[in-house]
Amino acid sequence: MQEITATELKQRLDSDADIQLIDVRQPDEYAFAKIEGAKLIPLGDVVKRMNEIDENRETVIHCKMGGRSAKAIEVLQKAGFRGDLKNLKGGITAWSNEVDSKVPKY
Numbered sequence: 001m002q003e004i005t006a007t008e009l010k011q012r013l014d015s016d017a018d019i020q021l022i023d024v025r026q027p028d029e030y031a032f033a034k035i036e037g038a039k040l041i042p043l044g045d046v047v048k049r050m051n052e053i054d055e056n057r058e059t060v061i062h063c064k065m066g067g068r069s070a071k072a073i074e075v076l077q078k079a080g081f082r083g084d085l086k087n088l089k090g091g092i093t094a095w096s097n098e099v100d101s102k103v104p105k106y
Contacts, residue, residue, distance in 0.1 A: 001073055002086045004060055006094040013037075020054060022046075022061045024072045025092075029064065033104045035095055038062070046072045047079045055083035062088035062095070064106075 004012075012019055021038040023030055030040045041049050043063070053059055053076075061069040066089055073085045088094065096103040 001070060002084075003066075003089040004086045005089050006098040009060055009088060009095075010099045018057050020057045020059050022053060022059060022072075023063070023092075024061060024068050025063050029106070032106060033092055033096070035062065035092060035100075035103065043068045043072050047075055050076055050079060050081050053081070053083065055081065058084045058086070060086045060088055063091045065091045065093055 009019070021035060023034060023038040023040050024043040024046055025040070026042055027040065030038075034040075039052070041052060061072050063069040063072075066087055069087050069091065073087055076085060090097070092103060093105055096105050
């Protein structure tokens with residue numbers, strides 16, 4: 001499984017890379033802390049909503065720490081998703097630690 005660090009993701013976003021960011025946490029977690037521009041598709045809905053993810057764009061999937069997003073990538077690939085998927089290593093917690101300390105940790 002491909003991974004990207006929070007620092008690498010920030011550099012790619014700052015260079016205007018065409019990345020779609022998918023957050024697979026629960027709505028209450030998303031409401032509390034989010035990465036700007038991320039689309040919420042909870043893990044339990046990711047397969048039935050995979051048509052909302054553009055297979056032609058680089059996709060970074062994240063959760064709180066990286067476990068649920070890794071599971072999301074597994075189920076998407078098993079369901080036939082053909083796009084480029086990367087797991088945000090350390091999830092939104094790493095984003096808060098390495099990139100944007102204003103994103104609350106929980």
